[in-house]
Structures are given as structure tokens and as C-alpha cells.
Amino acid sequence: MTTARTDATLRELATTALQGDRVVHLQRVVSHYRVPRPPRRRRPRPAVLPHGGRRPKPPFGIRVRDRLIDFLLWFLHPFDSLGELILMPFRALFWLCRSKEKRRRDKGLNGGWDSAAGGLAIAVHVWSGCVLAVGERLVGLVYVGEREAELAWTVPREEVAGVELADWDTHDEQQATLRWHFRDGSWCDVQARDAGWKSLVDALPVR
Template identity: 30%
Template structure:
């Protein structure tokens, strides 16, 4: 199966996860932006948990483990601690920084959703419908076993909770900050062709020159 055919199948299987009665406005592969903080291992959700690990996945475990251990920091002990602890993002955040809000904020839930723990290689896509934003997972195990892998919906929220999306291609092409009604935001990366069209499906779109929109509390 060619790479184009694989991509087409992944897109179609993700499209089948759109809730009945909703209109899919856009979907694209999504990752955390490189400069955004990564949630610790125990903060990341388990996805496709009923899927069996393929032989190829078992063989790459040592490589992935070593990359994770030594790629985060030059200090392997510190890297191990950071990868398993539930540590909140450090420092006071301000507009222009890649993440604002704790891991239990809406932005934190998005960051956790796009970094799932899976047994096999998995495509992570963001979908925007006329009602919601959701993250879906499509296993890539089929391309090793010949059998279709699992697919499921992960985190999602009402579209009204997403107050803006901000293009940060001034930092890296495909980077966007997604802002939420609770005042939090998270930087994600839309990879591959067509990333520039993904932001068009959100109600409020900002450039990197526009200020972050912080919700004003309504008096009780």
C-alpha cells in the first residue's frame, strides 16, 4: 500500500468517527508544537487500549525509550523524572508563549489528548464539526499486519469553548495556538499538506500580530 493510499484510508476511517447528525468542517493530523511543554507519562491518556502490540512495535520499544530518555534533556535522571511525574508547566505565562493553564485546564486536556499512550503507531487527528472539536486516534498497525487496526474518539469539547485560533507560522509553519473559554491556550502543530486551511474552519482566527483574546468574567 502506497503512502498516499495509507493517508487516504486513515482520513476516511477518521471521518467515520464524526457523530451522526454533525457536519465535518475540517480535520487534520495534529501534534504538540515543538516548543510546547509535554505532559508527563501518567497525564497522557491510554488510547486504543484493546489493540494488541505488533512485532514491529515491540522491536522499536528500546529505540523509542532511549530517544525519550536522552532527547528531553542531557541529564537522563531528570528526563526520567519529568517523563513519569505529573508536573505542572513551569513559570508565569504571558501572550506569545506556547502554553497557558494547568494540565486540568481545557488547553491542558488538549495537550494530553494529542500525546496519547498507544501500543502501536497511531495517527492523531483533530476534527472540527459544526458542533464540536475532537481528537481522534487511528491505528497504523494495518500497514504492518494487513488487518485494519482500531480507531476511536478521544477528547472533545463543544465548539463554543474554543474562543480563538492563532496562526503562529512566524515560529514554525503549521504551528497554531488554540484558545479556550477558560482563558487557557495550547500550541499545536498541523503537519503535512493543507495545514494552512485547517484554521479556516474555526469561528475566530487571529494572526501572530493580533493580541490573545482573554475572556472577561461575567458578574454574578
């Protein structure tokens, strides 16, 4: 399948998921490491993605190794907790000494899970298959499977305050950290994959 055919198919699936809203921009995205993991009860289980959007199960040997590591971490947890208690005052002091801009940059999610940004952070927490679709009326996160798509999250386009390039992170033509700002004051970092993210930033400047 050619790239043009793939893009056309993807656009058609996204348009269907957005209930016919004409899609003007598509961007493949993944969750950003600065965004905390959502509570287990809120994590998505998309039907259109393999393994329900979860990471594929590794081979048996890898699973055994991971179990042993988990046991070791569990055994050492009390000592780790004691160390955290000792270091907590120093970390709090370090946090207060950082500039306001530095604290803003390090905060991948602002506004909580019930905010517009929180909804995006929850929806993008899958292994693969996420596409942000910007329509004329709506902005949505779409899970794209082999033959169908599933709308995971959506807001009216006017609720998006803009998209900011996190230029303090490494970026190039194929990937960048994009901070999505919303009218309720919340924001969420996502990792954009593939070319095209620059036009998205230009189309939705932060106001």
C-alpha cells in the same frame, strides 16, 4: 491506496469517532515542543495505536547507551541543581525584562491540565496517529489506527475561540504551529502536518 481513498477512509473513521457529526476539516497534528509533558498518570494509552501510542522501543545497543547517559545525568544532577539555584535570580530578571508579547509567544500551554487546552495537550501527547477533526457540532482529537479510530478528546465547537497561526515559528505549506484558543481563556500549541492547515485557520479565526 490512493490519497483520495486514504482521505475518504480517514474522514469516515473520524465521523464515526465523533458519533456521526459531519466532519468538515481534518488535520494531522503532533505535540509541540513548547508544551510541557503531561503528568505520567494523565498520559494517554490508546488501544488503536501501535505500542499504545508510545515511541517504539529502540534496538538493544541504543537502550544501553541511553541507560549510560541517564546514569551520567543522574550523577551530575546535584551539580546541575546547584547551578540552577545560582542562575535562578538572573533568569527571573530576564523573564521580567521580556515583553508581554514575547512571554505569550513562548508559552505553549496556558490554563493548566484541567482546562480545555490542557485536555488537548494531554491527548496529543502520543508518538503518532493524531488527527484533529472539526465537525459541525464538535471538535475532537482522534487516534487513527489501521482499521478503527478512538476519540481521545472533544469539546463543543462553540467552545473553540479560534485557531491562530504562530507566525513567529517557521512554517510552510506542509507544516505550521497552530495555537488553539478556547472560551475558558486557555490555549495550546500543536504542530500541524501536511497541507490544509491554512483553510483551518481561515475557518476558525480568533475572535
